[in-house]
Amino acid sequence: MRKVKKALGIVGVGILTIAILWGMGIISKSIGKHTATEYVQENYKEMNLRFEDIEFSTAYGDYIASFIGEDNTIYNFRLFLGQLPISVVYDSIKQSLV
Numbered sequence: 001m002r003k004v005k006k007a008l009g010i011v012g013v014g015i016l017t018i019a020i021l022w023g024m025g026i027i028s029k030s031i032g033k034h035t036a037t038e039y040v041q042e043n044y045k046e047m048n049l050r051f052e053d054i055e056f057s058t059a060y061g062d063y064i065a066s067f068i069g070e071d072n073t074i075y076n077f078r079l080f081l082g083q084l085p086i087s088v089v090y091d092s093i094k095q096s097l098v
Contacts, residue, residue, distance in 0.1 A: 028063070029054050031086065032079045036065030039077060039088045047093075049075060062089070 032054050040049050049067035052074065057064045063079040078090035088098050 028056075032063040032065055035079055035086055036067070036077050036088060040067055043091075044093065054079075 033051060036054065037051055040051075047069055049069055052066040052068045054063055054065045056062075057078070060078060065077045065079060067075045067077070069075065076090075076092045077088050080087045080089040090096070091098050
């Protein structure tokens with residue numbers, strides 16, 4: 001019985017930790033950074049864009065990932081699904097929805 005309680009305690013701490021990290025935006029920002037970086041590598045590898053930042057946009061309710069080009073031009077990519085940014089929906093290079 002003690003082992004079960006201990007295991008449940010460990011699982012509970014793990015869930016609480018994930019909830020805190022998610023609430024702070026750390027997990028969703030990491031997911032968004034990965035999503036945007038993969039999109040840029042797949043579509044614009046020749047431009048040598050470098051990841052700059054990712055922030056939550058209250059205006060859109062989504063994340064905006066910024067990349068910088070060799071000429072210091074900043075390109076933004078809007079990521080869909082708010083707290084779980086798993087796809088790019090706006091591409092500032094194409095200046096259109098994806």
